[in-house]
Amino acid sequence: MRLLFAVLALVLICSATTTVYFTYYTATFYTTDVFQLENKVASLESEISSLKSSTASDLKNAYDDGYSAGIAEQSSSSNTSSSKISSSNTDAVSTITRTIGTVEKSGYSTDCAVPMGGDGCYTPVNLSANVGDKIIMANTDSTGIHSFTSGTVDGFAPSPDGTFDTGILMSGDSFEWTPTVSGEYPYYCMLHAWQVGTITVN
């Protein structure tokens, strides 16, 4: 009876030990396996992300290269055409800036008018220019407002021709006009009938 009990106890102990061992072993093995799988997944994920970013970077480089190539092609073709334009411009066009002013107090008195013995109410009253010149029409009269309006005035009947018109220039204001066709351009002030001038474009 005592022996039987001892054998039973031994069997129980062995079985318990074995169970504990197998549980431990399985747990360890399983845990290790999971860790390994998790590591594998992490490494694959990192590989995927690195592939993604390298693909993105390749795409970006390819796009940049294509873009640069396109720009280079565009600018080389536009350089060619713009150098053609600028060389012909250089031949045909000067870029001199010429300024016409208004005479001080020319709005109050006809004394500046050439028929009245003056030097003209614009200064210079007759301007010579070339096609392409930059002509600045400036109201330099500190006492009044004036215009530079292309056309003629007969007495008080103005005939604007539409070539240029500064509109009313306040004192200190200016307007820019570049003639593209040679010819004689009379102009007047729409406020003061005695104020006339001429631009001759060669």
Ligand SMILES: [Cu+2]
């Ligand atoms: Cu005027």
